[in-house]
Amino acid sequence: DAGVIQSPRHEVTEMGQEVTLRCKPISGHDYLFWYRQTMMRGLELLIYFNNNVPIDDSGMPEDRFSAKMPNASFSTLKIQPSEPRDSAVYFCASSRLAGEPWNEQFFGPGTRLTVL
Amino acid sequence: GQNIDQPTEMTATEGAIVQINCTYQTSGFNGLFWYQQHAGEAPTFLSYNVLDGLEEKGRFSSFLSRSKGYSYLLLKELQMKDSASYLCAVRAYNTDKLIFGTGTRLQVFP
16 A cells, blocks of 8 residues: 655745645545644644545644545545744545554655745 | 653663653643664654553563653663664654654664
């Protein structure tokens, strides 16, 4: 299995521009999570989906952030307009509903976003 | 509210034993996780505790006390490759999401 795939791996943009981050979860996984990681705040959950449906978006910082999951194999996280304080590493993770009780989350390699 | 506390940094010597503590206050409890994250890489799953007691996996062990809201990760026979951040995360009851602590950066010296 290829694992969770994220693109791009690095993104540098200017304040005010639209940014789109992409994620392909592991095939057969029912859950997809978007996280943001910074030195100050650590790893924060932004939103998660179950069977392509958003379940909890309480971590989405503001209306500039939106996420979609049009099908089981693809999700996007969009920031419009971007601001310097959005600079962080954004991780996507997926997990299965069934299986081990700990419902292990498998993380993608992350997208390092820098907003100038 | 939900709060997870871990020490920010720890250092240890190769071959030694180190214990990384985690205390938590959450709305309900349905499992505690430890993840390892090497610099510039993604977190990877290490261990899971949902009942009180010790879970052992090779050189790594994780302990949980639900009444005290406390866990620790024990690393034995430290190796240089164990230098990484260790993240404690809690899953609240009736949810699928994890709340992560800010992580403990462990440096292992020769």
